[in-house]
Amino acid sequence: MSVKVELSRRSDFPLLENQPELVYLDSAATSLKPRSVLEAERSYYEECCANIHRGLYRMSEEATRRYEEARHSVARLIGASDPDCCIWTSGTTDAINLVAYTWGEQNILPGDPIVLTGLEHHSNLVPWQNLATRQQARLRWIEPRPDGTLELDNLDELLEGARLVAFTWVSNVFGSISPVQEICRRARAAGATVLLDAAQGVPHLPCAVEEMGCDFMAFSGHKMLGPTGTGMLWSRRELLEAMPPFRFGGDMIREVWRDRCTFNELPFKFEAGTPNIAGVLGMGAAADYLLDVGMANVRAHELDLLTYARECLGSLEGFELLGPPLDQHSGALSFVYRGIHPHDLATLLDRENICIRAGHHCCQPLMRRIGMSGTARASLSLYNIRADIDRLAVALEKASQVFKGVLF
Amino acid sequence: MSVKVELSRRSDFPLLENQPELVYLDSAATSLKPRSVLEAERSYYEECCANIHRGLYRMSEEATRRYEEARHSVARLIGASDPDCCIWTSGTTDAINLVAYTWGEQNILPGDPIVLTGLEHHSNLVPWQNLATRQQARLRWIEPRPDGTLELDNLDELLEGARLVAFTWVSNVFGSISPVQEICRRARAAGATVLLDAAQGVPHLPCAVEEMGCDFMAFSGHKMLGPTGTGMLWSRRELLEAMPPFRFGGDMIREVWRDRCTFNELPFKFEAGTPNIAGVLGMGAAADYLLDVGMANVRAHELDLLTYARECLGSLEGFELLGPPLDQHSGALSFVYRGIHPHDLATLLDRENICIRAGHHCCQPLMRRIGMSGTARASLSLYNIRADIDRLAVALEKASQVFKGVLF
């Protein structure tokens, strides 16, 4: 992707326009938002601010139309042919908890193995831990290698009798891309249901959810250029129809009596109460934006940046990249630098207007496994440019001055 | 409140500026938003768009600071002395489900009576219905009178042995204000825990949550001038500390191992995953806005409008107000008019640029109880003015022309 394209994209992001000096390298935590996303929210509030689905006036009708159109946009982005199978949630965490409380309660029985990987974010670990405790199920672990790739040699053993396999598409710590299709294929062959945590996948990689082989896919809007408070759960129709609802209340019902009720059809059965209407419209606009750029172009741009970063930073004395080979690498660059503690690095880089993250990245068990208390992580998105990497390299060297004579 | 004050408030609402011809009388469904709320969201996205709580750079720190400041603002609005007892949720429905899944699962045992009123919105009924089914508990009913007030003569009988009393502060159908303190006092004297659905209360009435006597209070941001996708659960510290968490994931944990974890302190224990950061800032700005106007002034303005509306509409031939005496009336005016079906009314009024709601208002059991399939409902907020009522009266008479000779 040429510099010209990069720059024109950057001007779509008001925060970068307002702070041209800023180098934002924390998109794995949350991404910046393009103008069209903010505009989708603003125009809802200023032009057709009404509740949806039940209104008999035009403004409410228009809000409802935009709400359902946004669902179509995100369905298109992930390659889902049936928008009714795309459930709005408030984020990845909410989507995974939805599955744990509904499908999980119904299908995980005492003694059932649940297979996770050692890479999982707390949001794709703690809900299963809790479910396992409630249902007396057992957790099994696909082990990560030190570079964030997964050890699959003993996979068939782990899958024996497994009811559920839940794993991340892309590690938020290492940026390592899991072999999704292989794991899904082998898991389903073993009779397991598969949940894919796509929080770090959908924003970076082309997605054809129906071909990946998973049964559930969860992701967040705020990491894919959309607003906070949005997310989605995708699943197959048979599964969604067989599941009990999660939250109960308005909109998810069909008929209500004092002692019982019947539930609404998909997708509404899982969308109780007034949803995050403005947020949903923003997430739809984010999907449209990504579709417009093209996810293959997003990936190509990211690969270019990753290649450059691995070269440029890799040549710094004392820089150690924690991560997989380039072709399995997406989004996040974790590293250690000259023994400087990640917090100290983050503070020193912040002084140079560079935002990186430091710590356990909501992956404490992974940190224990690799024997670290945390890493420094720079993570990328389509608005980053090579100059951001240059700035990072210079700032790292400057940071090293502080600890010269102390650590090295 | 003088007309001058009214008008100056109206100009705070961009949608009213953009559509001066619009008469918005559906605030019980969702309210319009003042500029300061949109500005709070915009400035987050354009100035300090970062994830909270874990960032070590200034932008993230600033986002965290604003997020916690918003909690203080809403705490102030509802009179909560301890902001840690104020849990962000995605809305009233989410907040009530949180209580049902956590406190409910732990405290409602087979045979336990749960007392509800016949006025409840589906969101404060279906979660309890479902809990009652799961736990084999029983529902008992405080009966509504035809004007939306509650029959309390047999309350002590209903309360015998009750574990939970869940009821609405203000009916979203009739605008009737429940005698909150009396019900709470008697319920707690009988040993029951009390949940107050304040979705229609907080936007309209002064609130001193610690003096009302309830144990839980749930409300939505989008009905109190704030963004969609926001809400709050307030409770007492002892209760919140004794409750298990609801959603599991990032941020709500303290330490995580593969097989177990410990939970974070209040309020974070209940706020798993990346929250609706922009929405929360908007809800904080909405609280600031309401505090600035003063809830006593909001109520005074509303009483003025209700008085005027009851006079002005009440004198139309064939107009029948469904609702309580003025001093127990807030927000919503339900009515029937000349036998014209509420849907037909809503469509005919929409043509005159007047937004009202028609139908069961998510209260099907209540509709059955009062023997109607729906009502027409005009609902008010602080940006409404007497001229809106005048426009409604004229449009009703015009609508009646269509059905003249057909119905009357």
Next chain:
Amino acid sequence: MISDDLYREIILEHYAHPRCKGKLEAPTFRQDGVNPTCGDAVTVELDVKDNRVVRAAFEGVGCSISLASASMLTSLIEGKTLDEVRELAATFKKRMLNRNDAEPCPEQLGELEALDGVRQYPVRVKCALLAWNTLLGALEEAL
């Protein structure tokens, strides 16, 4: 009565004086339908002999559009074969769901043409279709 794109005279006429309103003695098919959004409810009953609708009736609560549509439906289908009824329903649904169809209303729809104006009010289209979807539910049993 004023002239109106939505509330045509013939609709109000059916609303005020519904045809075929009531219950059949021993209907061959009977189906309840509700519109959960608004609480409208309708029951459609059919007497069918030799694959032909001999009598039809409806009962229900709802707005002028949904009740007028139910009234037109029941009066139109009497005497038609089940295949003809299915085709009529399909044609009507297609017409109602295509807001931008500028073609004249298919002749076959007869006085249902009066509901053409509803297409400009998308939320009310559900009202116009309630009885028809209920009818189709009843006919599924007939297969």
Next chain:
Amino acid sequence: MISDDLYREIILEHYAHPRCKGKLEAPTFRQDGVNPTCGDAVTVELDVKDNRVVRAAFEGVGCSISLASASMLTSLIEGKTLDEVRELAATFKKRMLNRNDAEPCPEQLGELEALDGVRQYPVRVKCALLAWNTLLGALEEAL
């Protein structure tokens, strides 16, 4: 080494060469502390005789600020009575949490003054306080 408002020489000095690092044989009090936000962890051990800290030690993983603060803490409290230690901790916490305190640093805090610069970095204040909060936890047992 460059001069720096946050990373003062004395902090880096403690970080590079911590005092009192290690374990005590049979500590009177022992307390673990973690900062869940970032994963920093510290253990504080005390030998207490006649209400006086005879020896103190710490172990832990963390950034320069949290480890330097732990090192200063342990070296400062040796020889002090528990009441003096509590007062010192309270004074230090108050100082750290008041970003806008323009007063000179209380003399009592000694070389802890070097941590004054941390106040301008609110998220790092937690690092500076980790060992102190852990100490206060240990002292609660002493009551």
